[in-house]
Amino acid sequence: MLQRSDQASAVVPFPTGRSITATPSDPHLRCPVLVVLHRETSTPGRIGNALRALGYPLDIRRPRFGDALPDTLDHHAGAVVFGGPMSANDPDDYVRREIDWIEIPLREQRPFLGICLGAQMLARQLGARVAPHPEGRVEVGYYPITPTEAGRAICPDWPARVYHWHGEGFQLPGGAELLARGGDFPIQAFRFGNAFGLQFHPDVTYAMMYRWTTRGCVRMDQPGAQPPDVHFAERAVYDAAERAWLKHFLDGWIARTPHATMLQAAE
Template identity: 35%
Template sequence: MPQALIVRHTSFEGAAGFRQPIEAAGYAFARIDVLDPTFSEADFLSPDLLVLMGGPMGVYDRDAHPWIGGEIARIAERLDGGLPTLGVCLGAQLIAAALGADVYKGPAPEIGFASVTPNAAGLASPVRHLADVPVLHWHGDTFDLPHGCELLASTDRYRHQAYRRGPTLLALQCHPEMGEDPRIARWIDGGAAEMAAAGTDADTIRAEYAAKGPGAVAAGRALLAEWLAELG
């Protein structure tokens, strides 16, 4: 049975809605947290699929989070081997850094439900499932598109919402895995300042999550199921 390793950068940002398509594709599901004492020794090369989830920290916060540098180095080694890798939000930023791109603060936080716009390449990829579907955004950082990668989707605020390199690397700045996971409460409870800076608030996010979340996570699952099927 192929193995999938999910890397969690905080306890309240796990695979969420993505777990179902990963298991449906036949992967045995395992996870590791960055604060696990064994994380610095975790093997990023053996898993058949590596999934890098989100987190509230920035790629540049290396003094506060000394594990970041080591994780980026291991991601780079995995990508050098062309091994299947998926990144979500912080995960997409870590992949960008591993590929030599700059990661930095954006102009303002992007928080709430909004559609991404796939370009022509995106419409010919699994990312097309996100077209016209409001999905959750929760980030304030962005990145340059890594060399050799192809942009797939954008929003009005942030151009780099999804990118890929060949069939084995997919990175998503948005959160199409989120829509039914109750851990959203932890995001909201700790995000008052971010939400205010983004022009939204807790009541609005809760209402959007209830109304738009199921459709968003359904689109995210369709996207991931198709991408996993293309891996063969």
């Protein structure tokens, strides 16, 4: 298990002095981003599109269906673990293996991003509790989010509401920096060193939202869930701000990759 340190105690803003938008021919942008998905039909959505636009290939793996995860991220620019219908508390071997594997990017201090389930797995790896809402409430739809001072220092212009699809939340891990708060689920975003956990779903495209709202009927019947028409009505209001925030966030997140490591791996 990773030995925690004070590496997350000081807020370090994302780099703003240079643009990292580049073509895939740039030697320091040839390393792929490791993408971990949990369903056969899942895609990296808007996050995958944004990373490709920055020049990063995607190394997509599905451990649930037998794909191995690397022993090091020396040949990757970073890693993103996405969401899924399962729980970080499930006893399945692949869930436990993924949680254990997160120790690698933490130890190597590489850019790591957990989305919803991925954030809950990161929280579990760091020793925090993951659990359903005590009253059985869920967040399915758009809900308000409030960045902390640390969150604004890292990435300004947070959207007023963000898209959610979950029934569990997590405690703030020891040594982590709270970046954003919510209502029924107070911990919405946190940072631990170069690792970030987001309880919400900035990755969701319009097509993904359509699939989720037509196939996720069980979740949408639970307390707190919004009906499908509200999802699309609020997307028209809040999606542009969430999309702009995501681009800014990913620019700074991936820039944390050690330049020397990327050059070595690209050779």
